[in-house]
Amino acid sequence: MKEGNTDSLIREVLAALRDELKAAYSSIRAIDVRVGLEFTGVLLSTGHGGVAYTMVERDVGCLALPHAGTIAGKPAAEVVDMCLSRSPVEAAIGVAAVNALSQKVFEDHPDRYRPSKTDVLELIRPDDRVAMVGYFGPLIPKILGKSRKVYVLERRPVMDGRVVNVPRSRWGDILSSSDVILISGSTIVNKTLADILGLVGDAREVVLLGPTASMIPEPLFRRGITAEMGVRIVNPEMMLRVVSEAGGARQLLTHCAEKIAFIKNGEA
Numbered sequence: 001m002k003e004g005n006t007d008s009l010i011r012e013v014l015a016a017l018r019d020e021l022k023a024a025y026s027s028i029r030a031i032d033v034r035v036g037l038e039f040t041g042v043l044l045s046t047g048h049g050g051v052a053y054t055m056v057e058r059d060v061g062c063l064a065l066p067h068a069g070t071i072a073g074k075p076a077a078e079v080v081d082m083c084l085s086r087s088p089v090e091a092a093i094g095v096a097a098v099n100a101l102s103q104k105v106f107e108d109h110p111d112r113y114r115p116s117k118t119d120v121l122e123l124i125r126p127d128d129r130v131a132m133v134g135y136f137g138p139l140i141p142k143i144l145g146k147s148r149k150v151y152v153l154e155r156r157p158v159m160d161g162r163v164v165n166v167p168r169s170r171w172g173d174i175l176s177s178s179d180v181i182l183i184s185g186s187t188i189v190n191k192t193l194a195d196i197l198g199l200v201g202d203a204r205e206v207v208l209l210g211p212t213a214s215m216i217p218e219p220l221f222r223r224g225i226t227a228e229m230g231v232r233i234v235n236p237e238m239m240l241r242v243v244s245e246a247g248g249a250r251q252l253l254t255h256c257a258e259k260i261a262f263i264k265n266g267e268a
Contacts, residue, residue, distance in 0.1 A: 005194035005195075005198075006187075006188065006191040006192065006193050006194040006195070007084050007191065008194070009188075009193065009194060009219060009220075009223055010083045010084060010098075010188070011084075012219035012222070013083075013098060013215055013216065013219045013220075014080055014081070014083070014098070016216050016218060016219055017080070017098065017101050017102065017105065017216060018077075020105045020108070020109070020216065021101065021104065021105065021108075024104075025076075025077055025101075026075065026077055027075075028044055028045055028046055028075070028076040028077075028101070028104075029044065029045040029073060029074065029075055029076055030042050030043070030044060030045075030071065030072055030073070030074055030075075030076050030079045030097055030100075031043055031044065031045050031072060031073065032072050032240055033071045033072050033079075033093055033096075034240050034243045034244045035054060035089055035092065035093065035243075036054060036242075036243040036244055036245070036246055036247070037054065037056060037246040038053070038054060038243075038246055038247060038248040038249075039051045039052065039053060039054055039096075039211060039242075039243050039247070039248070039249075039252065040052050040053075040054045040089075040092040040093055040095075040096045040243065041096055041239050041240050041242075041243035041244075042079065042093060042096040042097040042099075042100050043100070043236050043237075043239075043240060044076055044097070044100045044101065044104070045076075046104050047236060048100045048101070048103040048104045048107070048233070048236065049100050049103070049233040049236030049239045049240070050095075050096045050097060050098065050099030050100030050101070050102065050103060050214060050233060051096050051099060051211050051212070051214070051231070051233065051239065051243065051252065051257075052092045052093075052094075052095035052096040052098075052099060052185075052186075052188075052189055052211070052212045053092060053184070053185065053186035053189055053210070053211070053212045054088075054089070054092050055088030055089070055091070055092060055186070055189055055190055056088075056089075063087075063088070063089050065087070065089055065090065071093065076097055076100075076101060079093060079094060079097040080094050080097045080098050080101065081094060082094030082097070083095050083097075083098060083188075088189065088190065091189045091190070091191070092189050095188055095189050095212060095215075098215050099212070099214040099215050099230070100233075102214060102215040102216045103214070103232060103233060105216055106216075106232070106260075113216075113262070115232075115260045115261055115262060116227075116261045116262060116263040117261075118227070118261055118263055119261075120139070120182065120207060120209060120227075120229055120261075121139075121142055121143070121146065123180060123205045123207065123227065124143060124146045124147055124180050124205075125146070125179070126146055126147070127147065127148060128146070128147045128179040128180050128204075129147070129149070129151070129177065129178045129179045129180070130143055130147045130149070130150050130151065130178065130179070130180045130181075130182070131150075131151045131153060131166075131174050131175055131178040131180070131181045131182070132150055132151065132152045132153065132163075132181075132182045133153045133154075133175075133181065133182065133183040133184055133187065133196055134153075134154065134182075134183065134184025134186060134187070134209075134210070135152055135154050135158045135160070136182065136184070136209065136210070137160065138250075139182075140160065140162050140163060141162070144162060147180075149164060150162070150163045150164065151163070151164045151166050151174045151178070152164065152165055152166065153166050153171050153174065153175070155168075171199060172199045175196065175199040175200050175201065175203075176199060176200065176201035177201060178201070178203050179203060179204050179205070180203060180204060180205045180207070181200060181203045181205070181206045181207065182207050182209050183196055183206065183207065183208050183209065183225075184209060184210050184212070184213075185208055185209060185210040185211065185212030185213030185214070185230060186210065186212050187208075188212060188213075189212060193208075194223070197223055197224050197225075200224060204226075205226050205227060206224055206225050206226050206227075207225070207226065207227045207228075207229060208220055208225050208227070208228045208229070208230075209229050209230075210229075210230065210249065211230055211231045211249055211252055211257065212230070213228050213229060213230040214228075214230030214231050214232070214260065215228075215230075217262040217264075221264045225264070226263070226264045226265075227261060227262070227263050227264065228261065228262045229259065229260075229261040229262075230259075230260055230261075231249075231252060231253065231257040231258065231259060231260060232257060232258050232259075232260040233252075233256060233257050234256060234257060234258055235255070235256035235257075236256070238255050238256035239252065239255075239256040239257065241255075242255050242256055
């Protein structure tokens, strides 16, 4: 698949948000925006917050935004459109806003969006071949307690002797032959999710994972994702502080967020 197909998926998510929020969609504003070293956070006028992974690799050129200082206060409908930007920082702001709006949708429609209590480790069976797109270090020993081998697909080699680093030339082979595939939500920000899904074979589980993976799930399910496992921001003001102080996923879950999961088959 071409990179642009991730934009197609993002547009489906934005359309779904508009449908769910209806008239309220145009009245909600982004009242605070923080771009941290690990995560970007957005707080909405509804009191809902969302985060997304910050892509801060210096090889992409200057990361400064010409319109910095003017984003907070804009309609959320404008901020979420930043998801489609080629700027990695703008894209992170847009995805964080999408996740914040999704939190409102979940709250407004609790019967339709019933979170699952399933943990990602429950999706892995003994002897499964597990592929990990993005490196989830804390999960490695737990996965290896159930599966004999974990393949990590990362642009840069991971210094972890417990896993198999997969060169880019073999990504297709690994993804097409894995039973469980864990994909970092950051692939939405860097526009690679569609490319990755295009390489997936007959995997039993394809999980979008991490704080960035916290948006309304139906468009993802239509593209082959079987589970979305992200976070719910329970203390948006503290989220802004954690993001500003360079906090990562562990700090978010410790201070201001809790895990939330949606399973395609709808079982809680």
